[in-house]
Amino acid sequence: MxxxxxxxxxxxxxxxxxxxxxxxISKLAVQAFWRHFADDKPEIEWDYDHVIKLIHGRRTYDAILEFAPSYATVEYANECERSIPAKYGEYSxxxxxxxxxxxxxxxxxxxxxxxxxxxxxxxxxxxxxxxxxxxxxxxxxxxxxxxxxxxxxxxxxxxxxxxxxxxxxxxxxxxxxxxxxxxxxxxxxxxxxxxxxxxxxxxxxxxxxxxxxxxxxxxxxxxxxxxxxxxxxxxxxxxxxxxxWVSPDFQTCRASKITLAGSCLLAVGSVIAVHIIQDIETDQIRQGPIKDAARMSEKTQRKLTNNKEEHLYQQELRKKYEQMQPLNGKIITKSSDDKE
CATH class of the missing domain: 3.40.50.1000 (HAD superfamily/HAD-like)
Known part of the structure; x- marks a missing residue:
C-alpha cells in the first residue's frame, strides 16, 4: 500500500x-580553491583528495592549520576566503x-x-x-x-x-x-x-x-x-x-493550529502516526484522541474559510482521519487493498 x-x-x-x-552550493568553487591552494607552495606536501574529504564545514583557518600549518594565520585565511567568490564564484x-x-x-x-x-x-x-x-x-x-x-x-x-x-x-x-x-x-x-x-x-x-x-x-x-x-x-x-527521511524518535512536533485538532500527519513506512505531539526540545510525547473540526477556534475556522486551498487540504485530512483507527498506540490507515 x-x-x-x-x-x-x-x-x-x-x-x-x-x-x-x-x-x-559553493562546493565546486571551494574545491577549485583547495585544488590550487598548493600551486605556489612547493615546499608543502599536498594531497588534495585527502584534504577535501576532511575540511567541509570547518573554518578555513582550521583546515590550513592542520594541512599547511606554516601558513596558518587568521589574516591569510581571510585573504584566501575573500579570493574564492572573485576567482571561482561562477561555479556557485x-x-x-x-x-x-x-x-x-x-x-x-x-x-x-x-x-x-x-x-x-x-x-x-x-x-x-x-x-x-x-x-x-x-x-x-x-x-x-x-x-x-x-x-x-x-x-x-x-x-x-x-x-x-x-x-x-x-x-x-x-x-x-x-x-x-x-x-x-x-x-x-x-x-x-x-x-x-x-x-x-x-x-x-x-x-x-x-x-x-x-x-x-x-x-x-x-x-x-x-x-x-x-x-x-x-x-x-x-x-x-x-x-x-524522518527520525523514528521524532514523530511530529507541536503542529500548526490550522491542522485538524492541532495534529500533524507523518508518513512512517506504511504507518501514519497521527496526533502524537512531541515537544521539540524534551522529546516528551503525549497522545490523545482525534478530535473533529469543532475543536478548532472560531478564528482558525475563519482562516480556513478564507483560504480555499487550505480548506480543501483540511477536507482531505478529514477523509484520512475517517479511515483511521488506533492500533497499539499508533494510527493505521485502512485500504481497499488490505485483507480483512
Missing part, C-alpha cells in the same frame, strides 16, 4: 542556518528554495533566524550579495568564535543572539532548529541543543542517516515554507511539504 507523505509542521523560536551547502549556485525561504524569514515582523557559518564574515557576506539576500542581524562567522564547528559555540551564539539560549529547566520555552549539510555542523547543532534538519546537498541521504544525528532529512529547501508567526508564543512555523 502506498501512502502519500503528509506535511510536517514545526513551531520554533529560533531558526539557525549554515551557509555553504545550506543556502548556497543557490540551494534550491533558499532565496525564497530566507526572504520569507526577513519579512517576518520579528527576526527569527541567524546564520552560523564556518566561513569568514567577508566570504559569507559576498555569498549573500551574490544571492541578493539581506543578511540577518545575527550573523555568526569564523571571525566571531573561538571554537569552530564541530564545537557548538557558533550555534550557541546564534540562538543566544535571538534570545533563546538553552533553557535547562524549561527546554520547551526555547526551541531551536538548525539547517545543516555537513557532519561538523550537524554535530555542532546537536550539541547546541537544537533539532537538526539535514540537507542532502553535499552528502547523500544515506550518509546523513548513518550519522544518526538528523531529525529530518531533505534534499533542498524547495519544499520548506513558513506557515506564519505567533506573537504570543514568539514562534515561527516551518512547514515541510516534502522530505526524504
Amino acid at each position: 502506498t501512502i502519500t507523505k503528509q506535511p510536517i509542521s514545526l513551531k520554533v523560536n529560533a531558526c539557525l542556518f549554515d551557509v555553504d551547502g545550506t543556502i548556497i 549556485v543557490e540551494v534550491p528554495g533558499a532565496v525564497k525561504l530566507c526572504r520569507s524569514l526577513n519579512n517576518l515582523p520579528k527576526e527569527k533566524w541567524s546564520v552560523a557559518t564556518s566561513g569568514t564574515r567577508d566570504l559569507a557576506t559576498q555569498w549573500f550579495k551574490i544571492l541578493d539576500i539581506k543578511k540577518p542581524t545575527s550573523f555568526i562567522t569564523a571571525n566571531d568564535v573561538d571554537n569552530g564547528k564541530p564545537h557548538p559555540e557558533p550555534y550557541l551564539k546564534g540562538r543566544n543572539n535571538l534570545g533563546y539560549p538553552i533553557n535547562v529547566e524549561h527546554p520547551e520555552l526555547s526551541k531551536a532548529v538548525v539547517f545543516e549539510d555537513a557532519p561538523a555542523g550537524i554535530t555542532a547543532g546537536k550539541d547546541a541543543g537544537c533539532k537538526i534538519i539535514g540537507i542532502a546537498t553535499t552528502f547523500s541521504v544515506e550518509d546523513l542517516k548513518k550519522w544518526n544525528k538528523c531529525d529530518i532529512i531533505i534534499n533542498d529547501l524547495t519544499h520548506v515554507r513558513l506557515g506564519g508567526y505567533d506573537s504570543e508564543t514568539d514562534e515561527v512555523e516551518l512547514i515541510f511539504e516534502d522530505y526524504e
Whole structure:
C-alpha cells in the first residue's frame, strides 16, 4: 500500500542556518580553491583528495592549520576566503528554495533566524550579495568564535543572539532548529541543543542517516515554507511539504493550529502516526484522541474559510482521519487493498 507523505509542521523560536551547502552550493568553487591552494607552495606536501574529504564545514583557518600549518594565520585565511567568490564564484549556485525561504524569514515582523557559518564574515557576506539576500542581524562567522564547528559555540551564539539560549529547566520555552549539510555542523547543532534538519546537498541521504544525528532529512529547501508567526508564543512555523527521511524518535512536533485538532500527519513506512505531539526540545510525547473540526477556534475556522486551498487540504485530512483507527498506540490507515 502506498501512502502519500503528509506535511510536517514545526513551531520554533529560533531558526539557525549554515551557509555553504545550506543556502548556497559553493562546493565546486571551494574545491577549485583547495585544488590550487598548493600551486605556489612547493615546499608543502599536498594531497588534495585527502584534504577535501576532511575540511567541509570547518573554518578555513582550521583546515590550513592542520594541512599547511606554516601558513596558518587568521589574516591569510581571510585573504584566501575573500579570493574564492572573485576567482571561482561562477561555479556557485543557490540551494534550491533558499532565496525564497530566507526572504520569507526577513519579512517576518520579528527576526527569527541567524546564520552560523564556518566561513569568514567577508566570504559569507559576498555569498549573500551574490544571492541578493539581506543578511540577518545575527550573523555568526569564523571571525566571531573561538571554537569552530564541530564545537557548538557558533550555534550557541546564534540562538543566544535571538534570545533563546538553552533553557535547562524549561527546554520547551526555547526551541531551536538548525539547517545543516555537513557532519561538523550537524554535530555542532546537536550539541547546541537544537533539532537538526539535514540537507542532502553535499552528502547523500544515506550518509546523513548513518550519522544518526538528523531529525529530518531533505534534499533542498524547495519544499520548506513558513506557515506564519505567533506573537504570543514568539514562534515561527516551518512547514515541510516534502522530505526524504524522518527520525523514528521524532514523530511530529507541536503542529500548526490550522491542522485538524492541532495534529500533524507523518508518513512512517506504511504507518501514519497521527496526533502524537512531541515537544521539540524534551522529546516528551503525549497522545490523545482525534478530535473533529469543532475543536478548532472560531478564528482558525475563519482562516480556513478564507483560504480555499487550505480548506480543501483540511477536507482531505478529514477523509484520512475517517479511515483511521488506533492500533497499539499508533494510527493505521485502512485500504481497499488490505485483507480483512
